[in-house]
Amino acid sequence: MKQNSAAVEALLSEQRERVLAEWRAELSAGGRELASEAREAGELLDAVLAGVRANGNTENFDDMPWAHVREVLSALSRSRAAQGSTAADTSRFVLTLKKPLFAGLQRRFGQDSAALVDATWEVSSLLDNMAQYTVTSYQRTREDIIVRQQQELLELSTPVVKLWDGVLAVPMIGTLDSGRTQLVMETLLQRIVETGSALAIIDITGVPTVDTLVAQHLLKTVTAIRLMGADAIISGIRPQIAQTIVHLGIDLEGITTKATLADALALAMKRAGFTVTRSKAAAAGASGLFAVQAPGSAA
Incomplete structure (x- = not known):
């Protein structure tokens, strides 16, 4: 030492x-x-x-x-x-x-x-x-x-929300990259299995821009959903995004798109056989009163 x-x-x-x-x-x-x-x-x-x-x-x-x-x-x-x-x-x-x-x-x-x-x-x-x-x-x-x-x-920014029986929604916020797409895919597919849902709405209202890479990520997600036996609707297609998709030549043929999440939900419920109507009270001036008629029920 x-x-x-x-x-x-x-x-x-x-x-x-x-x-x-x-x-x-x-x-x-x-x-x-x-x-x-x-x-x-x-x-x-x-x-x-x-x-x-x-x-x-x-x-x-x-x-x-x-x-x-x-x-x-x-x-x-x-x-x-x-x-x-x-x-x-x-x-x-x-x-x-x-x-x-x-x-x-x-x-x-x-x-x-x-x-x-x-x-x-x-x-x-x-x-x-x-x-x-x-x-x-x-x-x-x-x-x-x-x-x-x-x-x-x-994980918090990509929640999978159950909107209705058989209808799931994924509100996207921020940039959509490969890592996030993989997480969305895994979480969404797991929820489809757990809930037995037949339709998933991917809402991109909070996605600032859509380029070729983002479109490819969306297409991969839709493909994975279809392989699970479910279908998908992409909502939040704003005018600027629609023009960008056209200019980039991105092919979304075969994929249902809607301008808003509300439009996508209305279509999803229609596909499921539900009918949404305004109640008599709503027609008389009250707000927020709607009736949902399930498939096969009496009017």
Whole structure:
């Protein structure tokens, strides 16, 4: 074991409580909440001591003896990311340990400047590696959180709604890409199986633009629906979208399209054999009163 590594081990062994107290003081001076970080600080300090004892070389941070330190730092980074802290705040938690360790080394070596410089450099290198590792772990965690949130938002933005017996609707909002098309397909086909629905309405009122790629995605969805023994209606065909489809030469032949979701629902109920009529009260001036006659029922 190198002499300066042994000095770091001795410092953490003999002056653990003092170093920990000075570290907490540094955190408190920076406006940190000691109650939430006291346990993490003590755990990390113990992990560093175990790593120094097992390895004797503070520069090779990727080695197995530092695995527990990396685990502690990963857990710390995940916790900070979930709480909304920044990567800078996360690494600063580790870097504030420098001053207490430097002070401890100063007390230990006194006038031996050469040994003090060597030990200080080794401690500084170790803490820099630890801080860098927290940043990397934090960024990885944030990326995972963003991906998960994007997936959740995607699922929320493509709900499958049961409008009537045997009639499902998928209101599309935003850009329609390959990943979203696949999700819509899977969710819609599963709902068709669960409900036994014979008709699905794909409403693209909330889709800002329709190009060749979007049209291909819609055609694939309709094809998948038909393979399940159901049929599909595309609603929300605005004048601008209709002109774009014509200019692009997109062939929607064989696919029923409607301008609004209401028109599509009316057609769907007509295909199912339902008749929607206004009640006498509605004819007399009251609003919102309709009667639905089921197939085969008396008028």
